[in-house]
Each structure stands twice: as C-alpha cells, then as structure tokens.
Amino acid sequence: MAALDDKGIEDAAILLMSLGEEEAAEVFRHLTPKEVQRLGEAIAKMRAVPRERLEAVLERFETVAAQHSTLVPDTDEYVKSVLRKALGEDKANLLLDRILQGSDVSGIESLKWMDAGSVAELLRHEHPQIVAAILVHLEFDHASDVLKALGERQRNEVMVRIATLDGIQPSALKDLNEVMSRVLAGGDRLKKATLGGPKTAAEIINMLGSSIETSVLDYIREADHDLAQKIMDNMFTFDDLDKLDDKGIQALLKEVQSESLVVALKGASPELRDKIFRNMSTRAAETLREDLEGRGPVRLSEVEAEQKEMLKIVRRLADEGQIVLGGGSDDEFV
Numbered sequence: 001m002a003a004l005d006d007k008g009i010e011d012a013a014i015l016l017m018s019l020g021e022e023e024a025a026e027v028f029r030h031l032t033p034k035e036v037q038r039l040g041e042a043i044a045k046m047r048a049v050p051r052e053r054l055e056a057v058l059e060r061f062e063t064v065a066a067q068h069s070t071l072v073p074d075t076d077e078y079v080k081s082v083l084r085k086a087l088g089e090d091k092a093n094l095l096l097d098r099i100l101q102g103s104d105v106s107g108i109e110s111l112k113w114m115d116a117g118s119v120a121e122l123l124r125h126e127h128p129q130i131v132a133a134i135l136v137h138l139e140f141d142h143a144s145d146v147l148k149a150l151g152e153r154q155r156n157e158v159m160v161r162i163a164t165l166d167g168i169q170p171s172a173l174k175d176l177n178e179v180m181s182r183v184l185a186g187g188d189r190l191k192k193a194t195l196g197g198p199k200t201a202a203e204i205i206n207m208l209g210s211s212i213e214t215s216v217l218d219y220i221r222e223a224d225h226d227l228a229q230k231i232m233d234n235m236f237t238f239d240d241l242d243k244l245d246d247k248g249i250q251a252l253l254k255e256v257q258s259e260s261l262v263v264a265l266k267g268a269s270p271e272l273r274d275k276i277f278r279n280m281s282t283r284a285a286e287t288l289r290e291d292l293e294g295r296g297p298v299r300l301s302e303v304e305a306e307q308k309e310m311l312k313i314v315r316r317l318a319d320e321g322q323i324v325l326g327g328g329s330d331d332e333f334v
Helices: 006-019 021-028 033-045 051-066 075-087 089-099 106-111 116-123 128-135 140-148 152-164 170-179 198-206 210-223 225-234 238-243 246-255 258-265 270-278 282-294 300-319
Strands: none
Touching: 006 021, 006 033, 006 051, 116 128, 116 140, 128 140, 128 152, 140 152, 140 198, 152 198, 152 210, 152 225, 198 210, 198 225, 210 225, 238 270, 238 300, 246 270, 246 300, 258 270, 258 282, 258 300, 270 282
C-alpha cells in the first residue's frame, strides 16, 4: 500500500468497510503491521459516511483496479520455474538466492507485529551484533523505539554495529534463528542481505530524539570518528528543513496541521522559523506568529514528538518525489 495522507487512509477504510468482513480480512492479510494499525484506527473512528463519498471511493477504486491486471498468480513460483527451465537447477538456484533474497524471514516479520517494549525485552540480554542484525529488518521508527527501551550502553554498542554492518551472513542468520527459538525459518539458506550501514544508522538515530541522539553519536565518534561523520552526513534533522527550497517547504506545510506546526516550531531555530513564515500567506504567517508567542512553555518531549512526525512527512514526500533532500558526501539523494 503506497504512502497515504489522512484522506487516503479514510478512503481505504471506507472501501474495506464496504467489502464486508471476509473480503476485508483477506486484504488485511497482505498489509504490513503499520498499515493494519493505521487502517484499523481509521475504521474504529468512522461512524457514518455520506453516500456521495462512498460512491466516489468505489468509483475511484473501480478506475484504479481497471488499470491493473495480474499476469501470473504467484510471481515467486513463476520466476523460479522459468529460470530453472532456462538455466538448469544449479545456475538458477544461484540467481534465485539473490532475486528472492530476504523473502523467507518469517520470524523477523513476526517481530514487526510486536510492540517495541516486547522486542526490547526479548533482545535485552543478547549480543549487540545479534540485536543489530535484527533491528535493521524493522521500520526505522520501530527500531528506534526498541533502542530507547534498551540501556544506554547496549543501545550505543548496537548503533555502532548497525553503522558498520555490511550485510548479514548466513551464520549470523543462524544465530538469529536460535535466539528467536527457531521462529526464523530457513535463515541459514539466506544469502548476505544488503542491510545496515551508516545510512541505516542515520535513519534510526533521526528517530531517537536529540538527547539520546547526542549520546549515541558521541559514543560512536569516540570509537570511530570517520564512522560518526559518515552517519552525520546521512542524517536529516529538523533544523535541516532550512535546507529545503521554497517549493519543498510549501509542500510540507500542506501536510502539517497548524497545531503540530506551532509545537514543532517552539524548538526551531530563528532561521527556520523565518523560512516557514516566508512560505506562508501574510495572514497565515501572522496567525502562526501570534500562536507561537501566545503558547506557553511546551515540554521538550512534545516538541521532539511533533518534529519527528514532520520529519516522517518529509521523508514520505521525498520518497514520492515531491521534495528533494540533500544527500551525504557522495551526493546521493535520500
């Protein structure tokens, strides 16, 4: 399911409710934990839906569905069969390990449905290398919440290993298999996966919040200054919003609720505030200034939470190609 705004989530919820329980359940089986949670929350909040909106949602779905067709019922089995017929069993298997890499990680998939505290408790007494190998499979915000629930020393050691992780060897996946009580089926058959590295570490650190972020980076810098710099080159912080062009700022402002913006800007630099004001209408900018001045002290945790939500929106817009974020030293885009 592509990234959706609030209206898109509501439309998806309306569509699922119109399908009936059996069909909706079948759709849910193909969604990620985060998608299930967002849709479940939308359905739970929904009461009555105007007939015009229901008809509009169904019409839109019919249009989109008509543009797609399923060529084969099981693409994995199809590519296995074709390659084996074309190349023979041995050569095909070598390629299939790469093509279907990481598809058999049912144990780690099950972790994605667990709350961060439970995952942290499961991993609390494990070696940092094993914890790192597990966390790189999770969503960045999920991984950061797990790290927050660990002790400072373990958290820092895990982040060093995530940043230096250059793929996952079959032997490491076998260790995961033992840690998770054989939940990770077939782990020893998987080839090295391109997970981890400075960029992954940066994405997770971005979600930790400024106080923990500073501690982690200081620890990594002391152990390996060059590694710390590589991570920082890949990080995009709230103050880095000042580096967005006007078009990017305007795209972001369309997605952010005014109340969230006020709280987030309580911790922003004067330069970033000015840039936000410049990309609003005169009346909207004046209202925002008044709200900022009239708002009393706000807890740092609340400010960081709203800033983190805005950064999530920035990354989604970047993934959708609506805005461009400056990359690290190698001038890649993130």
